[in-house]
Structures are given as C-alpha cells and as structure tokens.
Amino acid sequence: MKNAKSSYKSATAPVHSFCLTPAIVLRSWPFGESDKIVSFLTEGYGKLNGIAKGAKRSRKRFVNTLEPFSLVSLTFKDRTHRSLAFVHACDLVRPFRNLTTSLEKIAYASYILEITEGLTAEREENRALFEHLREGLIFLEEKEPSLSFLTFFELRLLKLSGYQPALQYCRRCGRSWASDFQTQWRFSPRDGGVLCESCSSLRKEVIPLSSDALKALANLQGANSLYSPQLPLPSVALKEGLFVLLRFIQFLMNKELKSAPFLDAFSFA
Ligand SMILES: [Zn+2]
Known part of the structure; x- marks a missing residue:
C-alpha cells in the first residue's frame, strides 16, 4: 500500500499497483457516453477522484456502489500523468439505505457530505476525518437528526480539517x-x-453572537463523541451557533453550499 501511494507522487513511475481502501462515496457524475467520475473520501488516501469506466452504461460492474453515502471497499490504480485514478472495483460494505427513508435524513446527510468534501484536501491521509464522517452517517441512519448533532459534527470536522474556530478567547486580544x-x-x-x-469594531464582516450561542458552541466543542452531546442546549442558541458556523464554512470553502437551503427547511424552521 505504501509503495503504491508513494508511486502516485512520482509522475514518471511507469507502473502503478492497485490500492485497496475503505471509502465513502461523496459524489458521482456522468462522464462521456459510458463513464462516471466519482469523488471518494478514503481512509488511507484522503479525498480522491476516480473514473469508473463503463459505470454509466453497464451497471453490472458497479452495482449500486457509486451512490452518495455508500461505504465501499475501493480498489483503484493511479494512472501515469492523469489526476483521475482508475476505479478498478467498488464493493459495497454499507449502503446506508435508511438515510434515504426520510427527506430530513437526506438533507442532513447531503449537507455533511458536502461540507466534508469542501473542507478536505485531495490525497492527504486523514483517518480521523474519514472515521468522523463514517460515524456521522451511522448516527444519522440510526438516530433522529438534531441540532446538537449537526453542531457537534461541524465543530469536529473543522477541528480535524485544521480550521478549529477560536471560541473561548478573543482572537485578537x-x-x-x-x-x-x-x-x-x-x-x-x-x-x-x-x-x-472593541476588537470587532475594527472588522467589517463580523456576525453578532449572543452569550447563550457562544456557550452552546463552546460546550459542544468540548464534547468527545457524537453520542455525548445530548445536553439540554437551548435550540435558539444552537440555531444561532449553526448560522455562524455555516457562514464560517462558506467563507472557508469560498462558495455557497448547495445543500444548505434544503437543510434550512428542517433545521431553521
Ligand atoms: Zn479583543
């Protein structure tokens, strides 16, 4: 595995061996007449885009395994001088079918997939981040979505991707x-x-944050797992905190989030 991974960095390597890794399908879209391009978050190789030859025309080779949310066992090979990996095989490990039983779960799952994709770098191994997304999808499949869950998921994602917000102290003084x-x-x-x-008076693009919202965010930032933040935090404060985190994530991704309006209908109603 290590040899294969390092061979990716060597653009002149003539032969690439196959790599096997657990992966979650983030997105897939048609390419040409018969292929699909798939974006994965992998356990061993970070975010990775690959081409699945024939996936659009023949479903035999990739039976339901290229759908978003799917946890798969991915076998891929890097191609010399090409940024897209060759998807050799994709075996379904967990389809997360229960996620598609309610619009609310789809909204939450789509949102956490989109922000995870937006905040992760390509080809940078980050096993903790992969595990965080996997646990997030399992939580959503088995439990009811909640504002606490979403806030905790975002805060942990920001931390694992290197963007942990400073919430305890003024960033400047x-x-x-x-x-x-x-x-x-x-x-x-x-x-x-x-x-x-006084420090924020020097800045234009700042968002007011009540002390209740600040406490709720700081509280969840200190939680250890998705299952621990079942604290009785006021929903008004959580909604305010979520709004701030959404603005922060959009700033980091430098774009509007496609799934955010859909989620709004459930979270901010
Ligand atoms: Zn200050």
Missing part, C-alpha cells in the same frame, strides 16, 4: 468571554474565531 458577558461578542470568519467588542 486574548480576552476571555467567560469573564466578560457584558461585552457584545462577534464571530469573524476571516479571523477564524470570536472577537470582543
């Missing part, structure tokens, strides 16, 4: 909000965290 609730705190996507009143 270091003042702690825990000792200063009188101040109007604001979130600055550009600074990657909260700013106190």
Whole structure:
C-alpha cells in the first residue's frame, strides 16, 4: 500500500499497483457516453477522484456502489500523468439505505457530505476525518437528526480539517468571554474565531453572537463523541451557533453550499 501511494507522487513511475481502501462515496457524475467520475473520501488516501469506466452504461460492474453515502471497499490504480485514478472495483460494505427513508435524513446527510468534501484536501491521509464522517452517517441512519448533532459534527470536522474556530478567547486580544458577558461578542470568519467588542469594531464582516450561542458552541466543542452531546442546549442558541458556523464554512470553502437551503427547511424552521 505504501509503495503504491508513494508511486502516485512520482509522475514518471511507469507502473502503478492497485490500492485497496475503505471509502465513502461523496459524489458521482456522468462522464462521456459510458463513464462516471466519482469523488471518494478514503481512509488511507484522503479525498480522491476516480473514473469508473463503463459505470454509466453497464451497471453490472458497479452495482449500486457509486451512490452518495455508500461505504465501499475501493480498489483503484493511479494512472501515469492523469489526476483521475482508475476505479478498478467498488464493493459495497454499507449502503446506508435508511438515510434515504426520510427527506430530513437526506438533507442532513447531503449537507455533511458536502461540507466534508469542501473542507478536505485531495490525497492527504486523514483517518480521523474519514472515521468522523463514517460515524456521522451511522448516527444519522440510526438516530433522529438534531441540532446538537449537526453542531457537534461541524465543530469536529473543522477541528480535524485544521480550521478549529477560536471560541473561548478573543482572537485578537486574548480576552476571555467567560469573564466578560457584558461585552457584545462577534464571530469573524476571516479571523477564524470570536472577537470582543472593541476588537470587532475594527472588522467589517463580523456576525453578532449572543452569550447563550457562544456557550452552546463552546460546550459542544468540548464534547468527545457524537453520542455525548445530548445536553439540554437551548435550540435558539444552537440555531444561532449553526448560522455562524455555516457562514464560517462558506467563507472557508469560498462558495455557497448547495445543500444548505434544503437543510434550512428542517433545521431553521
Ligand atoms: Zn479583543
């Protein structure tokens, strides 16, 4: 596996061996008359785009395995001088069929897939991030979606992808909000965290954040697993926190999220 992975970096390597890794299908779209391009989050190789030859025309080779949310065992091979890997085989491990039983679950699952894809780099191994998405999909399949779940998922995703927001202290002067609730705190996507009143006056693109929302976010940032944040956090504060995180994620991805409006119908109604 290691030899095959390093051979990807060597553009002149004439022969590539097959690599096998667990992977989650993020997206797939038609390519040409008979092929599909598939975006995977893999356990061993980070985000990876591959071409599945004949997947559009013949479904025999990739029976229902290229659908979003599917957990698969992926066998691929890198192609010399090509950015797209060759998808040799894709065996279904867990289809997450229950996710498609309700519109609400589809909305949540589509959203967490989209933000995971947007915040991860290609070909950078990040096993903890892969595990986080896998656990997120399992949670959604087995439990009811909740604002706490979504907030925790986003905060952990941001941490694992290297963008953990600073929520305890002012990003610029270091003042702690825990000792200063009188101040109007604001979130600055550009600074990657909260700013106190005087520091935020220097910034234009800041979002007001109530002390309840700040407490809820800080609380969930300290939680250990998707199953632990079943704390009685006020939904008003969570909605406010989610709105801020959405703005932050959109800032990091530098684009509007396709699945966000769909999710709005359930989360922010
Ligand atoms: Zn400050």
